Each structure stands twice: as structure tokens, then as C-alpha cells.
Amino acid sequence: MIVAGLTGVGGLLLSSCSSAEQLPPTYGNLLRAGDNLTYSAQRALLPDGTLAREYTTADISSFPATGTVDPGDLKHPKTSEEFRQLRAGNFGSYRLTVEGAVARPGSFSLAELKSFPARTQITKHVCEEGWSAIGQWTGVPLSRVLYAAGLLPSARFVSFHSYDDWSDSIDMLDALHPQTILAYSMNGRELPLQHGAPLRLRVERQLGYKSMKYVRRIVATEFLDDGGDRGNPKNGWAWYVGI
Amino acid sequence: MVHPRLYWGEVGNDLTEPILELPISRNYKHGGYESNGPIYQPAAATQAPAISASRTFDIFNQNGWGRSLHFLAGWFLVIFGSVYFVLGIFAGHFRRNFLPSRYELTASSIRQDVTDHLRFRIRNATGGPDYGLLQKASYLGVVFLALPLMFATGITMSPAVAAAFPFLLDIFGGHQSARTVHFFAFAALAVFLLVHTLMVAKSGFRKQIRGMTLGVKDEQ
Numbered sequence: 001m002i003v004a005g006l007t008g009v010g011g012l013l014l015s016s017c018s019s020a021e022q023l024p025p026t027y028g029n030l031l032r033a034g035d036n037l038t039y040s041a042q043r044a045l046l047p048d049g050t051l052a053r054e055y056t057t058a059d060i061s062s063f064p065a066t067g068t069v070d071p072g073d074l075k076h077p078k079t080s081e082e083f084r085q086l087r088a089g090n091f092g093s094y095r096l097t098v099e100g101a102v103a104r105p106g107s108f109s110l111a112e113l114k115s116f117p118a119r120t121q122i123t124k125h126v127c128e129e130g131w132s133a134i135g136q137w138t139g140v141p142l143s144r145v146l147y148a149a150g151l152l153p154s155a156r157f158v159s160f161h162s163y164d165d166w167s168d169s170i171d172m173l174d175a176l177h178p179q180t181i182l183a184y185s186m187n188g189r190e191l192p193l194q195h196g197a198p199l200r201l202r203v204e205r206q207l208g209y210k211s212m213k214y215v216r217r218i219v220a221t222e223f224l225d226d227g228g229d230r231g232n233p234k235n236g237w238a239w240y241v242g243i
Numbered sequence: 244m245v246h247p248r249l250y251w252g253e254v255g256n257d258l259t260e261p262i263l264e265l266p267i268s269r270n271y272k273h274g275g276y277e278s279n280g281p282i283y284q285p286a287a288a289t290q291a292p293a294i295s296a297s298r299t300f301d302i303f304n305q306n307g308w309g310r311s312l313h314f315l316a317g318w319f320l321v322i323f324g325s326v327y328f329v330l331g332i333f334a335g336h337f338r339r340n341f342l343p344s345r346y347e348l349t350a351s352s353i354r355q356d357v358t359d360h361l362r363f364r365i366r367n368a369t370g371g372p373d374y375g376l377l378q379k380a381s382y383l384g385v386v387f388l389a390l391p392l393m394f395a396t397g398i399t400m401s402p403a404v405a406a407a408f409p410f411l412l413d414i415f416g417g418h419q420s421a422r423t424v425h426f427f428a429f430a431a432l433a434v435f436l437l438v439h440t441l442m443v444a445k446s447g448f449r450k451q452i453r454g455m456t457l458g459v460k461d462e463q
Contacts, residue, residue, distance in 0.1 A: 031308055034315030042403050052406040055253075060283045062258035062293045064276070069297040124253060124418065126402055128306055130246035131256035132418050136283075187283040187293070194279050194297050205403045236307035242403030243314060 022156065024226045024239040032233055039240040043173070046242075051179055052204040055122040055134050060187060063125070063133040065194035071163040071214050078165040083214070091198040096145075096182070100159070100219035103150025110184060110198055116140040116148070119181050127208040128241065137202050139183030143176045146220060155220040159227075160201055163214040167227035169239075170203055170210060179204040182215065207241040245304050247271050249426060253417035258296055262423070268303050275300020317397065324390065331386070340372040341383050347376045368447035370454025378442070385435055389428050396425040 021040065026032035068076060072084035086094050095107035120138040142158070159169040174180055181202050184191050191197045196213030203210040209232075219225070226233045233239050247268055248261040255261065257276060264272065277299055281292035331337045346352060356376040359365070366375065374382065398404045399411040399421040415421040443451045453459045 031311035031315060034318065035311050037318060038314050046403055046407045050406045052402060053409050053412060057283075058285065059253070060285070060293055061254040062256065063282055063295050064256050064258055065279065065295055065297040126400070126418060127246075127256075128310065129302075129304065130244075130422065131248075132254055133256050133258075134254050192279065192282070192295065194295060205406045207402060236311075238307075238311055241310075243398070243401035 022224045024224055024233050027234060031236075032238070035233075035238040035240065038238075038243060042240075042242045048173060049177070050205075052123055055124070057122065057136065059122065059134045060136055061134045063135050063195070064131065065192075066127070066129075067209075068164040068213065069194040076164065080163045080165075083163040086198075087193070094198050096199060096215065097217045098145060098149040098220075099217070100221050101152040101155035102146070102220050103152060104148075106149060108145065108148075113140050113145070113182065113199070114184060116144050119178070121179055121181070121202075121204070123179065123202070123204050125208050125211065128237075136187045137181060137183040138185035138188075139181035139199075139202065141178060142180045142182055142201070142218075143178075145182060145218070146175065149220075151220055154222050157221045157224050159219040159221055159225045160212045160215055161217040161219070162212050163216050165230065166212060167225075167230050168210065168212055168232060169221070169225050169227070170206075171224075171240075174203055174205065177203075177205065205242055209237070210241060244268050245270060245302065245306055249423045250419035251416065251423060252419050253412070255419040255422075257298070258294055270300075270302050273300040273302070317394075320390075321394065328386070337386070340374055341379050341386070343376055343379050347379075352376060363445070365442060365445045368443075368450040368454065369460055370450050371458075371460040381435060381439070385432065389431050389435070392424060392428045393432070396421040396428065400425070 021043065023036045023039065024032070026036065068078075070076065071078070071080045072087055073079060091110055094110050096109075096113065097105075097107045099105040117140075118138050119141050120136065122134060122136045124132055124134050126132045146155075146158070156172055157169050158172070158175040159167065161167050170180070179202065182199050183196075183202050184199055186192060186195055191200060196215075199215045200213045201211050201215055224239075225231075226239055228234065231239075244265065244267050247265040247270055248255065248257070249263040249265070250259065250261050266272075275298060276296040279295040279297060282295040283293040285292065347356075353376060359375075360377055395411070396415060399415055400418060405412055405418070412418065412421075415424060
């Protein structure tokens with residue numbers, strides 16, 4: 001009881017320091033309240049615009065592919081017919097939809113995404129399991145796509161939805177960060193199927209599971225969408241994993 | 244443990260060489276990977292290509308709630324630990340009770356204390372200091388080495404903190420080095436916890452608990 005009270009007070013105290021900060025729901029779970037304390041503290045104490053370390057091509061390492069490695073796999077519980085068809089056409093018909101708190105909702109083909117000025121970064125992927133790998137990613141900064149769709153000032157978060165039915169989101173600080181990109185290329189080649197083809201997110205200042213693979217749809221929101229029943233917090237995983 | 248392999252440097256995963264593997268869960272040497280082939284060909288012909296492989300093994304993983312509990316406990320450690328540390332320094336507790344005297348650091352003193360411990364000859368509790376030599380060494384090691392290392396290597400593994408303070412990666416030699424040190428610091432603390440609890444029990448459990456909680460101490 002004391003623990004719960006202290007954590008609650010702590011979380012409340014910190015969140016009141018930045019009055020505009022929204023926090024993911026705790027579902028009455030003390031552990032989620034602790035996650036919120038950590039999120040608030042990191043946002044309050046860490047400088048905003050720092051970049052995760054970038055490496056050289058000599059540092060590129062072997063890279064396991066975990067979780068979903070093919071959303072079209074018939075044996076996959078969330079198998080996607082839509083993905084199978086897209087892949088059969090070499091993603092020629094793929095369109096990334098961008099909607100929500102934007103002035104010009106719409107969609108982008110891979111060719112259109114590749115026509116934006118790109119960013120190439122060699123960064124370290126840190127999995128929550130404890131392993132790490134270094135890879136080179138090339139893609140369009142998420143901020144460019146959001147601005148092209150006319151991101152509204154009221155937008156505070158960006159949600160992502162994948163072909164293997166994942167739903168997750170990040171706050172605007174991470175969304176507009178220069179290293180937050182929609183990657184279509186890995187290690188100088190087309191993004192492999194197992195690593196998220198045709199497009200995966202990179203969120204370099206959080207753990208690997210925020211870097212969603214097989215991105216299908218992006219939604220800018222005013223309120224934090226934690227994915228509800230299919231999202232992480234409801235299923236026991238922290239929403240913010242800068243740590 | 245979800246990933247019972249330890250490495251050194253920045254990178255370490257199931258497709259790279261570990262420095263140590265721990266047989267502590269069904270994930271130990273599970274080998275459940277399907278190769279995807281090379282994923283990067285280095286410029287130097289002598290270097291092996293980087294590979295990708297898809298994991299097919301259903302790993303044991305309770306990290307969701309585990310991590311959250313870990314960091315909640317971390318807040319308690321940092322908040323109460325800082326208070327303890329500051330008080331310990333400014334109230335003179337560390338200087339008076341942790342630092343061994345010149346006489347305690349002689350070869351014969353050391354030998355005596357070690358022998359006493361090996362023979363399980365533990366002094367009866369007074370409910371507080373003075374502490375024996377090995378006891379002082381343990382407390383110094385925990386307060387000034389193991390716990391600060393736990394904290395520092397722990398935050399080094401945070402992507403957000405490492406981005407804000409990249410020198411942390413340089414101090415520890417990379418993410419996986421920090422993780423390995425973090426593990427061994429934990430092991431040292433686990434051993435301390437075991438031995439410490441044993442010593443408290445052996446030297447007079449009731450008196451020690453009363454001393455620790457109510458501050459009641461015998462003057463001898």
C-alpha cells in the first residue's frame with residue numbers, strides 16, 4: 001500500500017512538472033505506474049535532441065530476425081492475405097496510409113517514399129531480451145512524411161499499425177527525432193522480408209520492439225493510443241522503453 | 244533468463260560468439276534458427292560476412308513484467324540509496340565504521356578474521372558497530388563498488404541515457420560489456436545477500452533485527 005502510494009505520488013509529482021504530458025493508462029497495475037514514473041523522469045531529466053551513437057560499416061554485425069519473420073506465412077496466427085498479395089507483386093502496389101491529425105491524409109507508394117531525401121544511419125538495435133546488433137538503415141525521416149501529410153499542431157503522438165496486426169505508438173518528441181526513420185533498405189540492400197519488408201520503423205532511443213516491422217498504416221493522434229487490447233501495456237509490456 | 248549469453252563490446256546476439264553461456268533456462272543453446280544467408284559483405288575479404296537467421300524456437304520470456312518490476316525497484320534503490328549514501332558520508336558512519344584501522348590491516352589480523360569466519364566463529368551481536376574486518380570489506384565493496392557499478396552499467400544499457408551520455412559506452416567498452424559487468428555485479432550482490440543474512444542469523448538474529456530497526460544497541 002505504501003509502495004503504491006509512494007509510486008503514485010512520485011508519478012503524479014513528476015507528471016505535474018510538465019503539465020501537457022499524457023501518460024499511457026496503467027490499467028490499475030503498479031508496474032505500469034512505475035513505467036510511467038520512468039517515462040516522466042526521462043523526459044524531464046534527459047536533454048531532448050540527443051542522437052544515439054552511429055557506427056561505421058566495419059561495425060555491422062550479424063542480425064537475428066525474431067518475432068514475425070513473414071506476415072504472409074500461412075502458419076502465422078495473424079497471417080495476412082493482403083501481405084501475401086503485395087509481396088507477390090514485389091510491393092509495387094504497397095501504399096503507406098497516413099491519417100489522423102493531418103491536414104492532407106493520404107497514402108504513399110514505396111517509390112514516393114524513396115523520392116524523399118533519405119537518411120542513412122548505422123545504429124545499434126537493442127532488444128529487450130538482452131542481445132544487440134548493428135545494422136545500416138536507409139529510409140525517409142518520419143518527420144518528412146508527417147509534414148508532407150500536413151501534420152497538425154494538435155498532434156501529440158504517432159500510432160503505427162503493421163501487417164502482422166501489431167499496434168503501437170510513440171510521442172511527438174521521438175516521432176520528429178532525426179533518427180526516427182521509415183526504413184526501406186538494410187545494409188545497402190532492399191529491406192529483407194525477415195527484417196520488416198517493405199518498410200519498418202526505426203526508433204533509435206528506445207528498445208527494439210518499438211521499431212515496428214511491416215508498417216502498414218500511420219495515424220497522428222492528439223491523445224495517446226496505447227493499442228488497447230492488442231497494445232503493449234494491456235499485455236504487460238511498457239509503452240515507453242527508453243530504458 | 245531470457246538470453247543466457249554474455250558478450251563483450253557493443254554487439255552480442257545468438258549469431259555472434261559469446262564469452263560465456265549460462266545453463267539457466269530452456270533458452271540455453273536452443274539453436275532454433277533458420278538461416279537467411281549473408282546480410283552484409285564487409286569490404287575486407289578476410290572478414291566473415293554478417294548473417295541473418297530467423298528464430299524458430301519458442302523462447303522462455305517473462306521480461307514484460309520483469310523489466311517493469313526491475314525498474315520500479317531501481318527507483319527505490321536510487322532514492323533510498325542516495326539518502327543512505329549521503330547520510331553515511333556526512334554523518335561519518337562510513338568513516339567511523341567502514342574504514343579499517345591500521346591495526347586491523349596487519350597480516351595477523353587479516354589471517355585471524357579469515358580463520359574465524361572459516362571456523363564459523365562469529366562474534367555475538369551488539370546490535371550495531373563495531374564491524375569486523377571482513378565485514379567492513381564487504382560493506383565497502385557493496386556500497387562503493389558493486390551498487391554504483393550496478394547503477395552505472397544499468398543506465399548505460401538504456402538507449403535513451405546512452406544517447407544523452409555516450410561517454411558511458413566508452414567507460415564500459417560498449418553495451419554488452421556493460422551488460423556483462425552488470426551481471427557479475429549482480430552475482431556479487433547475490434553472494435553478499437546470502438552471506439550477510441547468514442551472518443545476521445548466526446550472530447544473534449533478534450538482537451540484530453532490533454538494532455537495525457529500533458536502533459537498540461548494547462554497550463560493551
